Amino acid sequence: MSGTMSGTMSGTMSGPAMSATVLQARPSAAFDVERVRADFPILGLEVAGKPLAYLDNAASSQMPQPVIERLVRYRRTEHANIHRAVHYLSETATREYEEARRKVQRFINAREDREVIFTSGTTESINLVMHGYGRKFITPGDEIVLTTLEHHSNIVPWQMLAEEKGARLRVVPINDAGELLIDAYEKLFTDRTRLVCLTHVSNALGTVNPVKPLVAFAHARDVPVLLDGAQAAPHLKIDMQELDCDFYAFSGHKLCGPTGIGVLYGKAELLEEMRPFKGGGDMILSVTFAKTLYNTIPQKFEAGTPPIAAAIGLGAALDYLTALGMEAIAAHEHELLAYATAELCRLPGVRLIGTARDKAAVLSFALQGVHPHDVGTLLNEEGIAVRTGHHCAQPVMHRFGVPATTRASFAFYNTRSEVDALVAGVRTVQKVFS
Amino acid sequence: MADSRSLYQEVILDHNKKPRNYGTVECATHKAEGHNPLCGDHLSVTLALDGERIDAIAFKGESCAICKASASMMTACVKGKTRADAETLIREFRDMATGKLDLAAGHHLGRLAVFAGVRDLPTRVKCAILPWHTLHAAVNSIPTTSTEAEDDPMHAPIGGA
Helix, strand or coil: CCCCCHHHCCCCCCCCCCCCCCCCCCCHHHCCHHHHHCCCHHHHCEECCEECEECECCCCCCCCHHHHHHHHHHHHHCCCCCCCCCCHHHHHHHHHHHHHHHHHHHHHCCCCHHHEEEECCHHHHHHHHHHHHHHHHCCCCCEEEEECCCCHHHCHHHHHHHHHHCCEEEEECECCCCCECHHHHHHHCCCCEEEEEEECECCCCCEECCHHHHHHHHHCCCCCEEEECCCCCCCCCCCHHHHCCCEEEEECCCCCCCCCCEEEEECHHHHHHCCCCCCCCCCEEEECCCCEEECCCCHHHCCCCCCHHHHHHHHHHHHHHHHHCHHHHHHHHHHHHHHHHHHHHCCCCEEECCCCCCECCEEEEEECCECHHHHHHHHHCCCEECEEECCCCHHHHHHHCCCCEEEEECCCCCCHHHHHHHHHHHHHHHHHCC | CCCHHHCCCHHHHHHHHCCCCECCCCCCCEEEEEEECCCCEEEEEEEEEECCEEEEEEEEEECCHHHHHHHHHHHHHHCCCEHHHHHHHHHHHHHHHCCCCCCCCCCCCHHHHHHHHHHHCHHHHHHHHHHHHHHHHHHCCCCEEECCCCCCCCCCCCCCC
């Protein structure tokens, strides 16, 4: 893998390239980051007079030209409401929307396309499971297993449910590296355990959890598992049939797609048992004031007019990622993370928060004597976009005894020269505060 | 782009490094805790009123440089002033930070005007305001306050700058 980056060592920011390049799948050794960057107009921006180094991909990723063009084509030539009319545009929009669902199905290797529910994002996906599954099946005294690594969106819905139902949350602790304590996880199971809600990759630390054996352990006790895949889907090849999880939630905008679209994967037999989350049009078969018959999955969970364009845009984004190859993406990001980790650790006063053996694309750190918000504001002056704060994961911050961290998070279009800019930026911050 | 470097001026860096009036006032007559739930920053302000006059004041807490320097300069500035004078400064500082104060017109902020740059950085406005927020709560005998309390008279929505 080393050596694949030689072309980027001294690379400068390429300007926006307006012509779409359809990338063919290639082996990881040939990953050409400069060619990839040419597909992302926004990466050519200057910020504060410096070339933009966009290192906030865990918050949201950027959109390549083919996805932008797909959205424009939909708006210009294909838009109408779906699942309604018999006219040409409605049929076109319906076909493209449902084709996007099949693209998601293929991307995550789900058995059937009806196991793919379009939502507004990971948060809504998790809330859908809380309302549709949790409120139907969780009873007083039941227990739900979470972990310290969860994003607030995989904590708060379960707290709301626990409060409503008189259920109890059990939390898996982590070690000093930010890895789940597997023994503790197994010991938390009781005969009242009804659900496990677990992140695949930690957004604050980058820890990749060994979800497959954790799912198997829960299943051996007849406990279903929801995986929060918001940070995993952009970086790893994810396979629903291999993971065998019961639910998997992720967002489109972290996958080079639009905001306002996300996915809940659920096993068909579970989705069929669940209550609808929202009531309205499209989720019904028939309505009278005496009784309403709900539609079959996935429509049962897609009340109202969905974000049609965003779903189609997500489909185009998945095509783009698939053409690059998720293995090639993972290999490039892994190499970048290793380089950034080594370079940043060479600076005195830098404390990495999260040093798990298996990590994905996230570098969270604390700088001695400097608050992360000051780091973020000063890095912005160098054209470097990072996230500072608690990353909606306050239990993780408490575990490490920090109020906040500075987080650089990488995508496949980031380069070694951007890592160098980050390291130089951190040096500048240290100088200002010396 | 706002030149945030102009925010990190020598006087601010100095107050961050060597905060004045850091700690707690023994025999405080008034105190308050201030929180910024958006970033986890928190600080306490303790003060002793002699009649209407602020006889002693101190602050303590964990925060960014902007917040700490603002607190340090605030305590140095209001010490010895009356409660009414402090309220005037609180109002003027908040208006400056949110871009509502015409700095060219009359005001009493003096070198506190060094914080004017935050008005161009909406996500940092609350860092600068938190100490003033907390002082306002303290002199009005409100035990805790938050930058996110909608009914707080100091509430300054992000982006309101």
